[in-house]
Amino acid sequence: MNRLRRSLPPLASLMPFEAAARLESFTRAAAELHLTQAAISRQIRALEDDLGVTLFTRGHRAVHLTEAGAELARAVTGGLEGIAACADRLRARRDHDDIVLLAEMYVAMYWLIPRLPAFQAAHPDIRLRVNASTQPLTQAEESFDLALQCSTRPAGTIEPMFSVPDAVFPVCAPSVAGAGTLTARDLCHHRILHCRDDPQDGWLTWPAWLDAVQRRATLGDGTIFDSYPVVLQAAIMGQGIGLGWERGIEHLLADGQLVRPMTESLTLPRGLSLYAAPGREDDDRVTTVAGWLATALGGPAGC
Numbered sequence: 001m002n003r004l005r006r007s008l009p010p011l012a013s014l015m016p017f018e019a020a021a022r023l024e025s026f027t028r029a030a031a032e033l034h035l036t037q038a039a040i041s042r043q044i045r046a047l048e049d050d051l052g053v054t055l056f057t058r059g060h061r062a063v064h065l066t067e068a069g070a071e072l073a074r075a076v077t078g079g080l081e082g083i084a085a086c087a088d089r090l091r092a093r094r095d096h097d098d099i100v101l102l103a104e105m106y107v108a109m110y111w112l113i114p115r116l117p118a119f120q121a122a123h124p125d126i127r128l129r130v131n132a133s134t135q136p137l138t139q140a141e142e143s144f145d146l147a148l149q150c151s152t153r154p155a156g157t158i159e160p161m162f163s164v165p166d167a168v169f170p171v172c173a174p175s176v177a178g179a180g181t182l183t184a185r186d187l188c189h190h191r192i193l194h195c196r197d198d199p200q201d202g203w204l205t206w207p208a209w210l211d212a213v214q215r216r217a218t219l220g221d222g223t224i225f226d227s228y229p230v231v232l233q234a235a236i237m238g239q240g241i242g243l244g245w246e247r248g249i250e251h252l253l254a255d256g257q258l259v260r261p262m263t264e265s266l267t268l269p270r271g272l273s274l275y276a277a278p279g280r281e282d283d284d285r286v287t288t289v290a291g292w293l294a295t296a297l298g299g300p301a302g303c
Helices: 003-007 011-023 026-033 037-051 067-097 105-122 184-189 206-212 228-236 246-254 284-297
Strands: 056-058 063-065 099-104 128-133 146-150 160-171 192-195 222-225 242-245 266-276
Touching: 011 026, 011 037, 011 067, 026 037, 063 067, 099 105, 099 284, 105 128, 105 146, 105 228, 105 246, 105 284, 146 284, 160 246, 160 284, 192 228, 192 242, 222 228, 228 242, 228 246, 242 246, 266 284
Parallel strands: 099 128, 099 146, 192 222
Antiparallel strands: 056 063, 146 266, 160 242, 160 266
């Protein structure tokens, strides 16, 4: 018989024993492990019967380790901590095998998710981990392999692998637009949906958009939101007119959730950009994902 099988005590009893030894209470150990106090007592008794020693002295409200119990606790704790550390390393290795794509929240929600099945069918050997964020690349809180964000938002010193054009124009629910086409002068009669005007965010503001399309307008009252996806949701719900980036809202326009109440549109030659984290550009899986994104976005070949 294998020595481990012959020498090891009942493995099912070790976690209850560790918890009871650490907490000095069968009751608290039971609560931590989502077991009953009776179950903890049975496991400890099985362990004591197997070893032939008493591991705890039982008090009215607490239990205390005996000398033998303390010796076992040191061995069990060290062993479990070693297993936990190894498991963490293996999980980290698994996570490292993922390709992490940091994406603008609206791009992830409205553009990427509908296309993910096609990517997964074409590349079943690559697992994407999509981290959707409303923060610009310069404020990314987690490491990434690739990042897809609006080119007007700050990216620090990272140069894009490629950029594709986009168009920005007013959008709203059909009920807000009415039957006719609006002009810039009509905006004073409508609620305007703003994304927070913060230079660190990099979103195009209504005044900047009006200047770019060479229109003068008095904007009506409105609401300021701290993220662009919330602006879109408010527009869908008929709460006013917001600015929409075409690549992220194509299907919202196609299925009629949003409409274009005005004809004016601003074309951004570098509307959406893909960035690779420094040092990750030459990874085969990263270049495969980048190539798929380039094709899906109509970007340059050979990324």
